Amino acid sequence: MAPSDSFFAKKPRPDGKPALSVRERFSALKNLPAFLRLIWQTSPVLTLGNVGLRLLRAALPVAMLYVAQLILDAIIGLSKQPADARELTPVLTLVALEFGLAILSDALGRGVALLDSLLGDLFANQTSIRLMEHAAELDLDQFEDSTFYDKLERARRQTLSRTVLMSQVLSQAQDAITMGFLAVGLVAFNPWLLVLLLVAVVPAFLGESHFNERSYSLVHGWTPERRELDYLRQTGASDDTAKEVKIFGLSTFLTDRFRTLSDDFYAKNKALVVKRAGWGTFFAAVGAAGYYAAYVYIIMQAVAGVVSIGQLTFLAGSFARMRGLLEGILSRFSAVAEGALYLQDFFDFFRLQPRIRRDESQPVRPFPNPIREGFVFENVGFQYRNAEKWALRHLNFHLKAGEKLALVGENGAGKTTMVKLLSRLYDPTEGRILLDGYDLREYDPRELRQEIGVIFQDFVRFQLPAGQNLAVGRIEQQHNRPRIEQAAAQSLADSVIAKLPAGYDQMIGRRFNGGVDLSGGEWQKIALGRAYMRDAQLLILDEPTAALDARAEYEVFQRFNDLTRGKTAVLISHRFSTVRMADRILVIENGQFVEIGSHEELLAKGGRYAELFKLQAAGYR
Numbered sequence: 345m346a347p348s349d350s351f352f353a354k355k356p357r358p359d360g361k362p363a364l365s366v367r368e369r370f371s372a373l374k375n376l377p378a379f380l381r382l383i384w385q386t387s388p389v390l391t392l393g394n395v396g397l398r399l400l401r402a403a404l405p406v407a408m409l410y411v412a413q414l415i416l417d418a419i420i421g422l423s424k425q426p427a428d429a430r431e432l433t434p435v436l437t438l439v440a441l442e443f444g445l446a447i448l449s450d451a452l453g454r455g456v457a458l459l460d461s462l463l464g465d466l467f468a469n470q471t472s473i474r475l476m477e478h479a480a481e482l483d484l485d486q487f488e489d490s491t492f493y494d495k496l497e498r499a500r501r502q503t504l505s506r507t508v509l510m511s512q513v514l515s516q517a518q519d520a521i522t523m524g525f526l527a528v529g530l531v532a533f534n535p536w537l538l539v540l541l542l543v544a545v546v547p548a549f550l551g552e553s554h555f556n557e558r559s560y561s562l563v564h565g566w567t568p569e570r571r572e573l574d575y576l577r578q579t580g581a582s583d584d585t586a587k588e589v590k591i592f593g594l595s596t597f598l599t600d601r602f603r604t605l606s607d608d609f610y611a612k613n614k615a616l617v618v619k620r621a622g623w624g625t626f627f628a629a630v631g632a633a634g635y636y637a638a639y640v641y642i643i644m645q646a647v648a649g650v651v652s653i654g655q656l657t658f659l660a661g662s663f664a665r666m667r668g669l670l671e672g673i674l675s676r677f678s679a680v681a682e683g684a685l686y687l688q689d690f691f692d693f694f695r696l697q698p699r700i701r702r703d704e705s706q707p708v709r710p711f712p713n714p715i716r717e718g719f720v721f722e723n724v725g726f727q728y729r730n731a732e733k734w735a736l737r738h739l740n741f742h743l744k745a746g747e748k749l750a751l752v753g754e755n756g757a758g759k760t761t762m763v764k765l766l767s768r769l770y771d772p773t774e775g776r777i778l779l780d781g782y783d784l785r786e787y788d789p790r791e792l793r794q795e796i797g798v799i800f801q802d803f804v805r806f807q808l809p810a811g812q813n814l815a816v817g818r819i820e821q822q823h824n825r826p827r828i829e830q831a832a833a834q835s836l837a838d839s840v841i842a843k844l845p846a847g848y849d850q851m852i853g854r855r856f857n858g859g860v861d862l863s864g865g866e867w868q869k870i871a872l873g874r875a876y877m878r879d880a881q882l883l884i885l886d887e888p889t890a891a892l893d894a895r896a897e898y899e900v901f902q903r904f905n906d907l908t909r910g911k912t913a914v915l916i917s918h919r920f921s922t923v924r925m926a927d928r929i930l931v932i933e934n935g936q937f938v939e940i941g942s943h944e945e946l947l948a949k950g951g952r953y954a955e956l957f958k959l960q961a962a963g964y965r
């Protein structure tokens with residue numbers, strides 16, 4: 345069949361961008377050396393073994409064809425001799441040789457497949473680890489950028505399919521070598537057969553690469569939607585969401601959205617694969633025509649007595665194999681080029697660099713121990729990526745060493761943002777934060793984070809055993825049971841753990857077998873325990889007691905002052921019973937400083953704090 349629309353016209357890609365040129369496709373191949381280096385680093389032994397076996401295997405087809413030619417010619421020679429003078433031994437020896445080669449070829453093929461799969465598994469594992477390690481180094485605000493997520497998503501999808509690319513590249517080299525061997529015989533017979541071969545195969549190659557590029561751009565352009573599909577699939581069926589999905593009757597809403605998106609993708613993809621199948625059939629017919637033309641030519645040469653019957657089978661066999669190999673090489677070439685396009689995404693992700701990191705060119709300032717002066721906010725302002733509004737602005741105050749400071753402000757006032765700036769999850773957009781007189785940026789962020797213990801209000805409910813869940817506050821102490829038990833006692837988590845069937849070894853959370861879920865307040869006690877696991881000089885608790893009952897909250901704060909003696913602490917809370925225990929209270933509103941002072945001072949002042957305090961007290965009367 346010959347489809348009607350012009351095949352080679354440069355059409356816009358399904359994602360709206362113009363189609364990639366052949367040059368762009370070739371230029372993606374520049375990623376291959378780095379990719380091969382990664383494979384080599386995965387396991388030099390397996391890589392060498394793989395290449396060695398493939399080299400051996402590359403020589404076998406031509407050897408087998410040649411032995412087959414010898415066998416045929418020997419048989420024809422025998423058939424011309426009188427029946428009693430026929431010596432079968434040479435023919436049988438050749439057959440035994442052919443048999444040996446066939447067994448060897450099979451064994452080598454299996455060896456290659458085995459090494460491919462072992463190397464592929466190792467590569468996928470190591471890449472996943474590198475991916476996690478790299479993601480962990482990046483800045484928080486990179487995670488808040490959706491194009492970053494698309495990159496991460498594409499890189500994540502790459503890890504497995506890249507192992508396919510590896511065997512494709514290696515097979516490519518193997519087949520090229522086999523082709524070289526076969527070509528020697530064919531060229532010796534008639535070089536024009538090689539030309540005929542190319543004419544038969546090149547259109548199919550161009551067709552393949554065209555469709556590969558289009559399917560790459562379809563998949564690439566659809567990354568955000570595919571992320572949404574994954575999200576919908578997960579939201580529609582997961583233990584975290586089941587409660588609200590049921591109560592609000594969201595199932596149809598979610599499945600409808602899923603259906604709309606997936607139907608749209610299906611329709612676009614279907615159009616592409618149908619076209620691809622049509623053109624594929626057409627090009628295969630062109631290839632077959634080339635092969636049969638060559639076949640007829642060789643037969644005529646045999647009939648004319650120019651070549652023997654054995655040579656006829658060798659040449660026809662060589663030509664057929666070469667067509668298969670060349671077709672394979674060319675179509676794999678476009679698959680490799682496509683894989684290399686995906687590699688671009690993969691390497692792009694690894695090229696993303698965090699902005700918040702130690703400046704290697706500057707000598708690092710040692711972190712003060714103990715902190716002497718504390719933290720000074722100098723006209724600090726912060727704007728989230730893509731946000732028009734300033735989350736914080738013109739913030740000036742001094743958090744003194746050893747001080748317990750409470751942050752008070754309405755929802756969205758900027759309290760959590762301040763904490764994120766203190767722990768350098770973000771850097772200020774304007775102004776600076778000084779620690780003992782020097783910009784926070786001069787310290788090593790890793791050291792800073794070691795010296796700061798933060799428990800966020802949206803702390804993570806790790807699906808881990810209870811003991812480890814506490815130990816995440818200082819993971820290198822995960823085997824130090826007395827230390828974990830002490831932190832649990834300080835945060836009141838000990839009574840929660842005492843009720844668990846397997847105590848500290850009890851898996852919590854429902855995701856895994858045998859897991860036991862906890863109440864909101866019980867989880868919070870575990871999270872609070874993480875703060876006590878740390879030997880931090882600055883402890884920050886962002887609404888640490890919001891889910892605790894009144895008695896537990898009272899007890900937690902009775903201990904808090906004792907447990908943080910000599911340390912600097914920042915507390916965020918909406919409960920004034922908690923807030924009033926702090927040495928000083930900082931009130932912020934719409935990201936701006938309003939007032940600072942002790943509970944008594946601020947009450948006496950009769951400002952915003954006094955107003956909020958009275959409002960809450962009235963609620964309790």
Ligand SMILES: Nc1ncnc2c1ncn2[C@@H]1O[C@H](COP(=O)(O)OP(=O)(O)OP(=O)(O)O)[C@@H](O)[C@H]1O
Nearest residue numbers: 488728731735753754755756757758759760761762
């Ligand atoms: N990741 C983010 N991207 C963009 N804007 C953000 C982000 N996080 C917070 N904001 C915005 O910054 C402002 C301050 O938020 P922040 O979380 O610091 O408030 P908060 O005082 O801790 O509030 P709450 O009492 O509700 O916890 C809010 O207007 C919020 O909408």
